[in-house]
Amino acid sequence: MILNRRQFSQLSGMAVGSSAFRATGLGLEPADFTLDIAPYLVEVSPKRHYRTAAYNNQVPGPVLRMRQGHNYTVEVRNHTADPEVVHWHGLFLPSAIDGAMEEGTPMIPPGGTASYTFNPDPPGFRWFHTHTFAGKDLSKAQYGGLHGFLLIEPRGATERYDREVFLGLHDWGGHFKGSDDGYMMPVYDASTINGKTLGFGEPVRVKQGEQVLMHILNSSPTEIHWIALAGHSFHVIALDGNRITHPQTVSMLRLAPAERISAVVEMNAPGVWVLGEVRKGVQAAGMGIVIEYANATGKPVWNQPEGLVWNYSQFATKGQTAPQNGTTQIELAFDSKFQGHGNEELWRINGQSYPQSHSPLLKAGQRYRLVMKNQSMDDHPIHLHRHSFEVRRVDGSAELHGLWKDVVLLRAGSTAEVEFVADNPGKTLFHCHQQDHMDRGFMMVFTYA
Amino acid sequence: MHKIKLNLAAKAILVVAAILGGLGTAVAQGNYEIQVYGADTVAPKNLMVELHSNFTPEGQKYYVDGVLPTNHQEHETLELTEGINNWAEVGFYVFTSSQDGHGVQWVGDHIRPRVKAPDSWHLPVGLSLSTEIGYQRAVYSPDTWTWEIRPIVDKTLGRWYLAFNPALERTLHGPDVNQGLGFSPGVKVSYDFTRVVSGGLEYYADYGRLVRFDTLHNQQQQIFAVADLNVSPKWEINVGVGLGPTAATDHLIVKGIIGRRFNWGHHSAVE
Numbered sequence: 001m002i003l004n005r006r007q008f009s010q011l012s013g014m015a016v017g018s019s020a021f022r023a024t025g026l027g028l029e030p031a032d033f034t035l036d037i038a039p040y041l042v043e044v045s046p047k048r049h050y051r052t053a054a055y056n057n058q059v060p061g062p063v064l065r066m067r068q069g070h071n072y073t074v075e076v077r078n079h080t081a082d083p084e085v086v087h088w089h090g091l092f093l094p095s096a097i098d099g100a101m102e103e104g105t106p107m108i109p110p111g112g113t114a115s116y117t118f119n120p121d122p123p124g125f126r127w128f129h130t131h132t133f134a135g136k137d138l139s140k141a142q143y144g145g146l147h148g149f150l151l152i153e154p155r156g157a158t159e160r161y162d163r164e165v166f167l168g169l170h171d172w173g174g175h176f177k178g179s180d181d182g183y184m185m186p187v188y189d190a191s192t193i194n195g196k197t198l199g200f201g202e203p204v205r206v207k208q209g210e211q212v213l214m215h216i217l218n219s220s221p222t223e224i225h226w227i228a229l230a231g232h233s234f235h236v237i238a239l240d241g242n243r244i245t246h247p248q249t250v251s252m253l254r255l256a257p258a259e260r261i262s263a264v265v266e267m268n269a270p271g272v273w274v275l276g277e278v279r280k281g282v283q284a285a286g287m288g289i290v291i292e293y294a295n296a297t298g299k300p301v302w303n304q305p306e307g308l309v310w311n312y313s314q315f316a317t318k319g320q321t322a323p324q325n326g327t328t329q330i331e332l333a334f335d336s337k338f339q340g341h342g343n344e345e346l347w348r349i350n351g352q353s354y355p356q357s358h359s360p361l362l363k364a365g366q367r368y369r370l371v372m373k374n375q376s377m378d379d380h381p382i383h384l385h386r387h388s389f390e391v392r393r394v395d396g397s398a399e400l401h402g403l404w405k406d407v408v409l410l411r412a413g414s415t416a417e418v419e420f421v422a423d424n425p426g427k428t429l430f431h432c433h434q435q436d437h438m439d440r441g442f443m444m445v446f447t448y449a
Numbered sequence: 450m451h452k453i454k455l456n457l458a459a460k461a462i463l464v465v466a467a468i469l470g471g472l473g474t475a476v477a478q479g480n481y482e483i484q485v486y487g488a489d490t491v492a493p494k495n496l497m498v499e500l501h502s503n504f505t506p507e508g509q510k511y512y513v514d515g516v517l518p519t520n521h522q523e524h525e526t527l528e529l530t531e532g533i534n535n536w537a538e539v540g541f542y543v544f545t546s547s548q549d550g551h552g553v554q555w556v557g558d559h560i561r562p563r564v565k566a567p568d569s570w571h572l573p574v575g576l577s578l579s580t581e582i583g584y585q586r587a588v589y590s591p592d593t594w595t596w597e598i599r600p601i602v603d604k605t606l607g608r609w610y611l612a613f614n615p616a617l618e619r620t621l622h623g624p625d626v627n628q629g630l631g632f633s634p635g636v637k638v639s640y641d642f643t644r645v646v647s648g649g650l651e652y653y654a655d656y657g658r659l660v661r662f663d664t665l666h667n668q669q670q671q672i673f674a675v676a677d678l679n680v681s682p683k684w685e686i687n688v689g690v691g692l693g694p695t696a697a698t699d700h701l702i703v704k705g706i707i708g709r710r711f712n713w714g715h716h717s718a719v720e
Binding site for chain 2: 175177178184187189278279280281304305306307308338339340341342343
């Protein structure tokens with residue numbers, strides 16, 4: 001019998017059972033953090049409400065701050081009617097608690113509780129989110145409100161900023177629509193920052209002369225977002241939580257689904273400004289937040305950029321580095337199979353869709369280069385669980401180094417190459433972070449020999 | 450022998466037509482624009498240019514009420530559709546006809562505004578409403594001014610596409626001016642064989658007055674076997690062969706539509 005992802009997850013959930021999970025949580029210690037997953041009505045604007053689920057009755061979920069080198073226990077209680085699981089995105093965790101059923105993390109049954117105990121690593125801006133199946137229900141899984149910020153502070157002294165701000169980009173009210181390339185794709189009614197449309201939420205209040213560290217997360221199920229702050233620029237210091245070798249000051253940011261950017265903004269232009277999506281239609285759908293200086297009044301000001309500008313390679317060191325001996329190359333080709341103009345396509349890696357896809361075998365300690373060829377007409381934010389990878393080539397660039405990420409956007413028709421060391425044995429999920437793509441087969445599990 | 454086969458074929462077509470008719474139905478468009486409309490409108494700042502080419506190998510061979518015979522007529526119709534916004538468009542038609550002994554003749558013009566239900570309504574089907582008004586020369590249609598209102602419902606289900614156009618027509622000037630509303634349904638059912646090639650059936654009819662249908666003998670009924678080629682988002686290609694089994698219908702028509710979508714104006718990535 002061939003299983004699709006929904007059937008696979010149902011069987012996985014059944015196999016886990018309601019009593020087995022606590023034992024696999026590895027933690028019987030008192031919880032440092034508690035996450036309650038429960039139904040929630042998110043009010044993105046006075047006229048728009050969406051029924052969803054949320055962590056601790058808020059969207060986005062709480063900011064969890066942890067320090068590298070310490071053990072933490074997070075207790076998660078599932079008050080919804082659906083099995084849930086929490087993925088700790090960007091951490092090097094064992095498969096049993098990484099938060100993907102495909103790796104063997106048990107689902108938390110309805111009414112169940114799970115404890116995740118771990119020593120968080122690597123340091124930086126991570127996040128946590130649900131990792132379930134949505135299919136055609138565009139209110140479930142990542143389409144909903146189950147996402148939150150996770151900051152791992154490094155050992156020792158950390159840099160201090162006058163203010164730290166967490167901003168989550170999200171899209172709501174998805175429905176399928178025929179696209180120009182002849183397939184169905186999700187489109188959205190509303191776009192938000194921190195769960196509110198522009199002008200509806202509380203402004204970010206700052207003072208002149210402050211250095212504000214902005215941690216920006218794109219938790220959108222499927223959409224890439226471009227963000228600018230009128231009157232200001234961003235000094236980008238980290239991508240996906242990893243410090244970059246070439247911090248750059250840029251006028252706008254691009255974040256694919258699941259990507260994070262940490263950037264310092266010098267508050268040197270008193271006034272009331274809009275931080276928002278650069279594309280007019282998306283900002284009109286609500287993606288923006290007001291940045292308000294102390295004692296400043298007036299209508300928020302937006303300066304419309306004329307184009308979209310972003311380039312991964314500006315943050316990396318260019319040029320050939322000494323070849324790494326013994327790097328094993330794994331070629332991965334991404335394409336899709338037509339299923340009718342009224343269906344989403346079936347996504348394939350090397351001609352196979354999950355769970356039928358084969359599982360490349362990794363040898364612990366071995367360095368691998370993934371050569372990823374996107375033969376489709378869509379962009380794909382590619383995510384590797386439980387490891388970070390170094391982006392070596394992307395968007396036609398020369399050889400790069402020093403750019404460490406856990407998600408890379410692979411543009412339609414392009415090739416990207418990333419390298420990682422297989423240093424965290426256990427099942428490791430590799431997938432496109434677009435919810436509709438992963439639901440339709442765009443996943444693969446690496447296994448260790 | 451040939452006649453018997455033809456009758457069987459005609460009966461089979463009528464059975465299919467009856468089944469399709471049970472779904473609801475659509476429009477009589479004359480043989481100038483033979484198309485079942487989909488619900489989507491042309492995007493703003495886009496112009497859709499379509500050429501409809503319809504040839505009647507076997508049609509009316511005699512003058513009827515001063516109207517030219519349709520047999521071996523070649524109709525070329527230019528259709529220009531401009532998107533107004535995300536839910537409205539306006540179409541404009543130039544109808545022509547060519548035929549041995551008559552040369553190329555201008556037949557008439559129509560204008561066709563259309564609105565659709567916005568995506569934000571989240572309807573389970575595509576829904577739009579078109580209205581068309583225009584003039585055609587009496588030598589091609591005794592009713593020279595006509596008006597049509599056409600609801601359009603469509604739905605894509607996996608590889609299947611269904612469209613239903615239950616159109617109502619009214620003569621504004623001509624012999625049928627006192628006939629009231631006529632019912633002219635159209636239906637399309639097609640299947641995606643591949644990403645590029647879809648094939649199916651289109652059904653067109655003119656049942657006569659809404660309150661009292663014509664006899665079957667006098668109704669117009671056409672069924673087309675069609676293919677759509679989805680070669681590019683910019684292009685629209687549709688070809689088909691149609692049979693008209695009733696006495697009031699041209700018996701054999703070959704049709705083709707080729708359309709090209711043009712963007713105009715400044716298109717910035719931030720728009």
